[in-house]
Amino acid sequence: MKHHALVVALASALAAAHPLHAQESDQGPIVVGAVSSLTGPGASDASTLAARMYFDAVNAAGGIQGRRIEYRVIDDQMHPTKAQQAATLLAGDPRVIALAGGSSVLECAVNQQRYATAGLFNLPGAGVDPACFSSTHIAPVNTGPYVATATALTFAHTVLRHERICVVSPALPGMTEAFEKTVKDWTQRSKAPAPSLDVYRLEDPLPPLVQRVAARQCQVIVYTGPGGPAIGWVLASRQVMPKVPVVMLTSAYTSQAAKALANAGDGLYAMAEFDPWSSGSLQIMGWRRLLIARQIEPSSLSQGGHIAAQVLVNTLQGMHGPIHRASVSQALETMAPWRSGMMDQPFKVGTNGQHQLNRSALPMKLEAGRWRIAHARWISD
Structure with missing residues (x-):
């Protein structure tokens, strides 16, 4: 009824x-x-x-x-x-x-x-x-995912105020070059120190990747993969880098991710592409x-x-x-x-591809197993 x-x-x-x-x-x-x-x-x-x-x-x-x-x-x-x-x-x-x-x-x-x-x-x-x-x-x-990655980098640099940003990106078909270009273009626009970029295959074991990224002494990590792999990355990397914030994309902004990561500690963020659900x-x-x-x-x-x-x-x-x-x-x-x-x-x-598309994201933070707004303003690219 x-x-x-x-x-x-x-x-x-x-x-x-x-x-x-x-x-x-x-x-x-x-x-x-x-x-x-x-x-x-x-x-x-x-x-x-x-x-x-x-x-x-x-x-x-x-x-x-x-x-x-x-x-x-x-x-x-x-x-x-x-x-x-x-x-x-x-x-x-x-x-x-x-x-x-x-x-x-x-x-x-x-x-x-x-x-x-x-x-x-x-x-x-x-x-x-x-x-x-x-x-x-x-x-x-x-x-x-590309504009959202740029907004995540801006959030990590201008709001969280970190200089050494590490980007971790699964090698998804047809997307790796776009993520590489996103990081390069963002660096040129922001005039910030160039983030490192580690690309890996989803079938690869995570421990060697975690060790490689940890050796970069990252102050913050931006993870560009979908929700399931993002959860896997956080759970694996938290054992080695428990205090390093991780900024994920909107695919990780789910109640399932909140439940799975509830005990993973502070400093977990996701970029919501729409008004927070x-x-x-x-x-x-x-x-x-x-x-x-x-x-x-x-x-x-x-x-x-x-x-x-x-x-x-x-x-x-x-x-x-x-x-x-x-x-x-x-x-x-x-x-x-x-x-x-x-x-x-x-x-x-628009005509001939002159569309006006969504270019904003709102940072969310995981606190006590619940997503909460982490920043008062939308971040646009």
Whole structure:
């Protein structure tokens, strides 16, 4: 009953904010797609589950122009061929008007040209590979690991006031060069001492890496890997460097990481890419209750999926003519800057890749097993 009440409440709020046509349309459903890494090491369905939750609420309120949203998610299994096949299937279906809410570790690089050729826009809830942030038809709502790494370096240097910064980065496919460039560019901009950068394979044993990094006498460590490996790094490195602060990216900002690292000591941070899901704001509290009712863990990933769905729905609700791929793409390209209560800056899809993307993160600190805001201001790159 609680779950039903929450869905009805959100649906009513959506209907009040955007009056929808209740009549059934003979045009069939509005099909929205997503290519997402749902299986494989470190995979997650949180982003697409949250997007589906939002689309379900819109459907409960009457849909868009009387048409329900059909959400079609395809698992790329973290494999380039699977990602290519998924995008080909979605782009080849004229009923698919856009993609939204996906969270893939590699599909942007594989599919960016395919989306551009098909005139199909993709709004990932969590863009990961570098191509996500430099493509004409892909516009992620999240900050992403590269900008987040730069904000983590700024936090370590200007807020924590450390000079000897060590960056530890797993060698993830297609991402190592982007992290190297991020560290180099940040050093040039900040005129700070150049951080060291240790790249390692996830299958490598951690003790030799810990010893190598410890020999650098780091004052602070920025770890760029996903949540699971980040937990592994902290637990392994704490035995040798118990007092050295570790700044992780948003993938470590989860309740599971908080639980796993509760006894790891002070000085653990994570860069939240959206308004903290643990905050007490009314918007966050209502969103979090709905996620819990659906048994979706509150996290930056689930925030990203929710926000990506919001961006697309907001665009669709502003359209007065026919809704099809070309009209939706035009509406996205000409959208006004859109502000979410969960983002620091307005978001905008632009023409020819001139997108206005999320470039901020808020430092969180783990205290007594709970994430708390560590700095009063967002850090932007």
